[in-house]
Amino acid sequence: MSALSLILGLVAVAAPAVVWFLLLRRVRGGARRFTAALAAAALGALAFVPAALLEGLLMRWAGLDRHARAMDVATLVYAILVAAPIEQALKVAAVTPLVRTRKLAAPIDGILYASTAALGFVTAHNAVFLWGRALPSVDMVRVLMAVPGHVAFAAAWGYALGRDRRHRIGGRWFNATWLAATLFNGVYDHLVYARAPIAMLGALPILVAVGGIALSAAQDLLRRDQLPSDPRVRRLLSSIAPPSIGAVRAALRRTERPVTLTWIVFGALVTTGVLTAMLVGSVALGHYLGIDFAAVDRAEANTQAMVPLALIGGAALLAFPVAGYLVARASATRSVLEPAIAAALAIVGSLVLLGLAAPIAVVFAIAFAPIAFGLACAGAWMGMTR
Incomplete structure (x- = not known):
């Protein structure tokens, strides 16, 4: 391992943690909160050790290579049903000592310590991942992209932990957010x-969606926080955060009119129809423009594959706000609840069909599902009667 590779690896691994703790110094709460965050990061890094040992044992037993860069359904199933639950459970275990010793003095501490534990975990993972690799390479992009994702996913169940007055690890909301994060x-x-570099584009919708959720959750807990943060932090969160969780709940709340099953079914059919029409139209447009859709299947054609993927993905995402708007206008609804349920049903149906036809494509569909659902709700909000 050359000196340049070692230096670049250290920068890629350590820089996110340094930035994170510099930001934490702007959050009021004294040395207690900062020290507890350091402890959370250390416990998160230690939690990676049993995770790596257990996952390595399971992969050798199953004959899998988690970073094989191949379109292997078994590797995908392992990543979702084995590796992710183990890692997310150990992140919770890293936060447990802080909960037991009553270090969560304010609601925002739930997100703060959960995210910091995840940061410690992914930092240790990235150090092992980059060790012995020739740098610079695309692997640096992989580790830098992994960090905000892990931090934001942990923030989801950290929000449930902070919102609970007794800060219980468990319960309906904690379990639901933990399962979704996993x-x-x-x-x-x-x-x-585990995929070719082009596949990282598919991870961007997940990162955008979960990042927005994490910012909204932090904003919500800061309102409940008895230890106010630096006003500059509050202004920053207010300026970049999406609509608050309270605003989302209000938009999804039932109105005086009961939810109509007919409009939900009709909305799901409309969403599916618009999605199909958009996909067919994008393929027709691509053929007219001479775009090579077969490049997606050629592992070496990463650059050429970006154009057809962007065309098809953009058309699929555009279908959801259009369908949401049409359903809201047709039903004359005063909330986005019915179009939202319809969009969710259409997404689930698409996942089922993809699972039967092309199981490996499900991972990309799941990646785009949060953005698609959000766009459907946005379209419904623009079309609903006020």
């Missing part, structure tokens, strides 16, 4: 670490 973290890691 599922998407498994898909995200598979796209970032």
Whole structure:
């Protein structure tokens, strides 16, 4: 391993952690909060050790290579159903001592310590991942892209932990957010670490969606926080955060009109129809422009594959706000609940069909699902009656 590779590896691994702790110094709460965050990072890094040992044992037993860069369904299933639950559970275990010793003095501490533990975990993972590799290479992009994803996924169940007045590890909301974080973290890691570089584009929608959720969650807990943060931090979160969780709940809340099953079914059919039409139209446009769709299947054609993937992915995403708008206008609804349920049904149906026809494509569909759902809700919000 050359000196240049070692230096670049150290920068790629350590830089996110340094930036994170520099930002934490702007959060009020004294040395106690900063020290607890350091402890969370250290415990998260230590949690990587049993995860690596256990996953290595399981991979050798199953004859799998997690970073094989191949379109292997078995590797995908392993990443989602085995590796992700183990890693997410150990991140929770890293936060448990802080919860037991009552270090969560304010609601925001749930997100703060969960995210910091995840940062320690992924930092240790990235150090092992880059060790012995020739740098610079695309692997530096992989590790830098992995960090915000892991931090944001942990923030999801950290939000549930901080919002609970007794800070219980468990319960309905904690379990639901933990399961969601585990599922998407498994898909995200598979796209970032185990696929060709072009697949990292598929991880961007997940990162955008979970990043927006994490910012909204932090903004919500800061309102409840009895230890106010630096006003500059509050202004930063307010300026970049998407609509608050309270605003989302209000948009999804039932109105005086009961939810109509007919409009939900009709909306799901409309969404599926618009999605199909958009995909067919994008393929027709691609053939007219001479775009080579077969480049997607050629592993060496990463650059050429970007154009057809962008065309098809853009058309698929565009279908959801259009369908949401049409359903909201047709149903004259005063909330986005019915179009949202319809979009969710259409997404689930698409995942089932893809699972039957092309199981490996499910990972990309899951990656785009949060953005598609959000776009459908945005389209419905623009079309609903006020």
